[in-house]
Amino acid sequence: MTLLDPALVTPRDARAAFREGVVTPTSGWSAGWTQANLLAVPRDRAYDFLLFAQRNPRACPVLDVTEPGEHAASIFDGDLRTDLPLYRVYEHGEQVAEVPDVRAYWRDDLVCFLIGCSFTFEAALLAAGVPVRHLEARTNVPMYRTNRECRPAGDLSGPLVVSMRPVPSGLVATAVRITSRYPAVHGAPVHVGDPAALGITDLGRPDYGDPVEVRAGELPVFWACGVTPQAAVTASRPPFAIGHAPGHMAITDARDDAYVVP
């Protein structure tokens, strides 16, 4: 692999790089192509999860669903078992592995859900002049479990997880306006300002990803996050699930533009 700007790497090449062992957060990769969260659950848990997603659409906008045992999807012409940079494997809610290849854990009854990711609207934020701190810092986006409970479905329940981006006060309205045009990738922020209102006590210690600086004149802005399903797995302890490692997304063959509301 050549030292291309990751933004210019095609989805196919990005997936090949991850398959070959590159492990990195994917924010900023393959600009213009939609990234997705992964949750794979056995077929007998698939209705509960799909209903959980329907009831929590801000956090869990479903972009695609595989047939049981399949490892490609209509928007992902690759191998969902190997072509993400990093995975987490859960048994009864406990993370039992974090690996770059989940073939050893694969089961023929697994259904994969691809869930929209807020990385998708970051190019639009940049284009509108809204800075994206974790892209500047080349780190993973900070994500936090909140005190807001999702609507349960079947045996699944858990807290809303949010991603956070610091936004200059004068650009908060722009950030809201831009991102609300992307309802399939979390849409408008769920909260602007005081983290304590979401039960977040320390922005410097995210539950997933890396902390970023919030500068004078900026407000922390919070978007619903596709890691929410994994927080539900942790909270609800279903027998088995596989997710991506937060920030280490599936890079799909769908264009960002496919998810914009004009």
Place this chain on the structure above:
Amino acid sequence: MTLLDPALVTPRDARAAFREGVVTPTSGWSAGWTQANLLAVPRDRAYDFLLFAQRNPRACPVLDVTEPGEHAASIFDGDLRTDLPLYRVYEHGEQVAEVPDVRAYWRDDLVCFLIGCSFTFEAALLAAGVPVRHLEARTNVPMYRTNRECRPAGDLSGPLVVSMRPVPSGLVATAVRITSRYPAVHGAPVHVGDPAALGITDLGRPDYGDPVEVRAGELPVFWACGVTPQAAVTASRPPFAIGHAPGHMAITDARDDAYVVP
């Protein structure tokens, strides 16, 4: 019931009227309140249907899902067995009854899906100066099965069903712009103009609802329709399902505004 303008009737009063025997298409009723299509299927078919909806979101935007056997929903504080004006009951894809009360057919394992309805954006069309012919004529909207196949899910497959409204050529862009802001209630049109391109041979003979006049200077404009699930039931012949009679919708407690993208 007094002879109020139906547009001014509250959802609660509308549901009471239907429960007491009023049978009418609901277009124009309870202005500002969201109307919904109904499909009820046994729990063991619920995943297939929810996946069918996820794969065909233009036609089947899911607004709410009940627990098995329940007959109220979070956006419908009434009785889904009695509070719609008219229902259709299907066995192995055949319509076996059309009744204003489905309690005699109810089963404790039924899951009810409430699906967005294009009647929701008609008030916004009127407010933007776009005429709505079937409202003027006080008839049901015309609906047509098309030659476009939905993406199948499990055993469910079938054609896309569309509703049609004639729009003056100079207002087509306005109609597109307005309705694309309502993705949860079918969103922008799927087709403008030539009905033959959708496999519709005679606009004067809709598959559901009533025909309307298309005048000189107008184009027929087609939106995905929430009767699509019932066309899938007819085509796929699952053992049992209940739907609303086309045009005879569930009037919910959700505001139209809840489904607008700003």
